[in-house]
Amino acid sequence: MTITDAPTETRPARRRVVVTVLLWLLVIPAAVWFLGRAFGLERGILVMLVAFTPYVAAWSWIPVLLALIGRRWAAAAVAALVAFGLAVCVLPRALPNLDTGPSAGVELRVMTANLLFSGADPAEIVRLVRENDIAVLAVQEFTPNGESALAAAGLGDLLPYAQLAPEYGASGSGLYSRHPLTDPASRRNDGGFQQAYGTIQPPGAGPVFVESAHPLAPAHPTMLSGWSADLREQPSADPDAAPKILLGDFNATLDHRLLRDLIATGYRDAADTAGQGLIGTWGPYDGDPIPPVTIDHVLVDERIGVRDVSVHGVNRSDHRALIASLTIPAAS
Structure with a gap:
């Protein structure tokens, strides 16, 4: 390996780290939102924002798809759990009891x-x-x-x-x-x-x-x-x-x-x-x-x-x- 080859070989690894971090930055807010909604933790401005939970529930499937495409299995698993939890909170309203x-x-x-x-x-x-x-x-x-x-x-x-x-x-x-x-x-x-x-x-x-x-x-x-x-x-x-x-x-x-x-x-x-x-x-x-x-x-x-x-x-x-x-x- 030459000195000039090293930066070229590290680029894929760096790119992988950046993509992983970006995926978690999408997953974590949805996870926090789900926990707040599930346990009734809305406070302050969150009282106003929680009204838009159905939109967050729909959006939460995007990180799942992106994580699966990127083969980030841990992020995909957490994102899928969050999306499923939000769906359980929201989807029954569209179905007759x-x-x-x-x-x-x-x-x-x-x-x-x-x-x-x-x-x-x-x-x-x-x-x-x-x-x-x-x-x-x-x-x-x-x-x-x-x-x-x-x-x-x-x-x-x-x-x-x-x-x-x-x-x-x-x-x-x-x-x-x-x-x-x-x-x-x-x-x-x-x-x-x-x-x-x-x-x-x-x-x-x-x-x-x-x-x-x-x-x-x-x-x-x-x-x-x-x-x-x-x-x-x-x-x-x-x-x-x-x-x-x-x-x-x-x-x-x-x-x-x-x-x-x-x-x-x-x-x-x-x-x-x-x-x-x-x-x-x-x-x-x-x-x-x-x-x-x-x-x-x-x-x-x-x-x-x-x-x-x-x-x-x-x-x-x-x-x-x-x-x-x-x-x-x-x-x-």
């Missing part, structure tokens, strides 16, 4: 819509209510102007009973119903948003508690304490009380531990149950360059069955409307 809850009872169709400071087209909201036979409508970011606009569009003819707490800005809340509301009221959560609620009893059914949910958005580090408090303070499911339906803009996805903890008290997520849990409900719908995420939910007591779920665009809102067809317990 085997257990959709009771099928016998009274059908109830509900809808939730964030109105974006009541800038959403009121005629479109009323059309969705009419065409989908909606019996309960929950609205968020509900202002006095929005209340007047929905009334002028004829919402009261379809849903004559209501508990309304309109406020200028994003904090207003409303609950409209085809059926009388018992003990209607509104409460202000820790983050400052109103949440309208009441109990309905459709013909042939037992009483059902419904609430328009709207925890504070975790849009800034100073808002995280309000966001977490609001999610923790959402009404838990209670098998000894009337079944509950929480519907609204939860400002959280199923990748947030606090929302999963709420569901674990005895709820099912209607969209997840119906295999529609990866359909985006907030994001680019008013022109903002944000990937769609699923932060609007209909949570139903496990005594309530889920028949179907659909998502609908609403003109002049950054949210899409979420409609769920449910089966509520018959009167005993």
Whole structure:
């Protein structure tokens, strides 16, 4: 071997080291993301980022492919475990559950819509209510102007009973119903948003508690304490009380531990149950360059069955409307 040959012979080895390091630089962030998601370790800015876990889950297969092509078996094995773990976290939302809850009872169709400071087209909201036979409508970011606009569009003819707490800005809340509301009221959560609620009893059914949910958005580090408090303070499911339906803009996805903890008290997520849990409900719908995420939910007591779920665009809102067809317990 000559002196001039040595650098030439070491180039493949150096290139191999560089490629290996680059592959691990792709694998490690995905592994950290998976561990944070699996153990509910989101903190600070990660609270906002974890909403995009489905996109990371799709991307995580790229390091697997690159490691296999490069024959970096250790990196490929770790990458494959991470990608599989993220798939387990995310993929079931796109598959209908085997257990959709009771099928016998009274059908109830509900809808939730964030109105974006009541800038959403009121005629479109009323059309969705009419065409989908909606019996309960929950609205968020509900202002006095929005209340007047929905009334002028004829919402009261379809849903004559209501508990309304309109406020200028994003904090207003409303609950409209085809059926009388018992003990209607509104409460202000820790983050400052109103949440309208009441109990309905459709013909042939037992009483059902419904609430328009709207925890504070975790849009800034100073808002995280309000966001977490609001999610923790959402009404838990209670098998000894009337079944509950929480519907609204939860400002959280199923990748947030606090929302999963709420569901674990005895709820099912209607969209997840119906295999529609990866359909985006907030994001680019008013022109903002944000990937769609699923932060609007209909949570139903496990005594309530889920028949179907659909998502609908609403003109002049950054949210899409979420409609769920449910089966509520018959009167005993």
